[in-house]
Amino acid sequence: MSDVPLTLRLRRRAELARTVRAFFAERGVLEVASPVTVDGVTDLHIESVALADGGFLRTSPEYAHKRLLAAGAGDLYELGPVFRGGERGRRHRPEFWMLEWYRLGWNAERLAEEVIDLVRTASDRRWRVRRTTWSELAFEAVGFDPLDADTERLAAALDDAPGDLDRNGLFDWLLAMRVQPALPDGQLTVVHRFPASQAALARLSADDARTAERFEVFAGGLELANGYFELTDPDEQRERFEADNRARARHGLPAMPIDEALMRALEHGLPECSGVALGFERLLMAIHGLDDIADASGTPPP
Template sequence: MSSNTPWQPTASLNNLRERAELLRQIRDFFACRDVLEVDTPLLSHGTVTDVHLAAFSSEFDHSDTGRKETLYLQTSPEYAMKRLLCAGYGSIYQICKAFRHEGAGRFHNPEFTMLEWYRTGYDHHQLMAEMDTLLQLILSTGPAEKISYQDVFLRELNVDPLTATVDQLQQTALQRGLDMHAGMPQDADTLLQLLFSLYIEPRIGAAVPCFVYGFPASQAALAKVNEGDPRTADRFEVYFKGVELANGFNELANPAEQRQRFLNDNAQRRQSGLPELPVDEHFLSALEQGLPDCAGVALGIDRLLMLKTGAEHIQDIIAFPVSRA
């Protein structure tokens, strides 16, 4: 008896050929620059503590400890790749699967393909320049626009994100017509992220990719705080045609500060009613040995391929989305 379960791939053969060509272009790009391709585990004992990320977990019954262990699917290969950097492996890149426990949508599948790379001796501005070169190669765009987080807020919303009070940010949101029946957010970071995603992202990167750098220090994630302006972090994001493509950092190397950020994340998780998560002790031990000065960036390959092919939905460029996995 035949089943009516849809089994066919959602991507056309031509789009899968485009994917293969894209991966070849990326590998050639890094081979020419002597950047080593690496492979690290998808499963780990620690995971991201970031309040805005959710990892898949699995029970491992066969640990050599004799006890059941919870393992986590990576949301990115960042921690493992930084361990390689601490071990002296130099500039590296990886094309891998990443997993985020979020709903599927136009630009997101819970299992997706990521390109992540780290350049020793680079700062975030040098890495932005290299990424711009890659995007020009892949997407045939002109040179990207670069603008600071502060300047793009001033230009688009006439508000300074580094000095505005919560009340001023709330007023800006109301003036823009933000309807908050559930109540207006009471913290600056949530308001800034709302304003950025609703009123800035759609207005940047229309003709060429747009690099936004110098995010508030409170949104540093794993980036260094800027030496010249400690209100900001050496972090950048890349936007093109309404798509957030990449997130990059001048990488934080201080193990004590990194541990404190993880602890702060878990404290915020408790306050938000989210479960605390185990920090990656292997990663923190590696940082204690010393992370070389470096910059790194994670880029969504599926989104990049959508832009390259003009696809309207992520399922058009992956063989089997989560609904057919």
């Protein structure tokens, strides 16, 4: 149950939605609306919500947006609901709003700066900003760069982590349990160059094969946004989807269908671009100093 009155929550949501739309209108970014029923995603860490008659509710509008980009739509954004199973808590809900947008010809660094501009436009708070890398923050937490360490060394440094984690799982645990809690309040932290094993749909860094052109933005310890300098190679993308399904099998999870409409769009030609997904309720939490996502929701009491 939210501690914030429903009328106040609704006003805050409406005000932020107006601000977002004005922000992108001023910059010439087109608002779009894409389907909420999709083929699902292969990502090991995302649980798609299945529909009774086949298909899934979208976890993100990303694949539809890339089809629009490949068709020549240009810079675009969407604000609307997405759905993820198994996510419930102070910072997670199975249904929430996502703001996702794409900029043609931009790299990850430039798009991350636009995320900062949006947060500052939407908030009266005076945010400090730190721009850093995943390796730098990890070094501060454990005293060495985990990208240069094997699993045994990393596990020894994270001796309170679950014992069944592989190297990539330890990377996740390090960020969530050591790095994020130490990020200071009142600061936007932009973290670039995630491990290549966590590239997802980002391209690998041209100057360092250990890292990917993926970034995240945190408000204090709260993750706000996740962005990529987008992978455009259809063969590499298919390999990653297939690797996801192999990982799902190792964890006892069902294989997910590869979105062939997305693959056709990549084969047709996705223009060079960067994209980012930002949690709308989480932005409300950051703006208003809220600790529970329920206080940012527009849901009436039961």
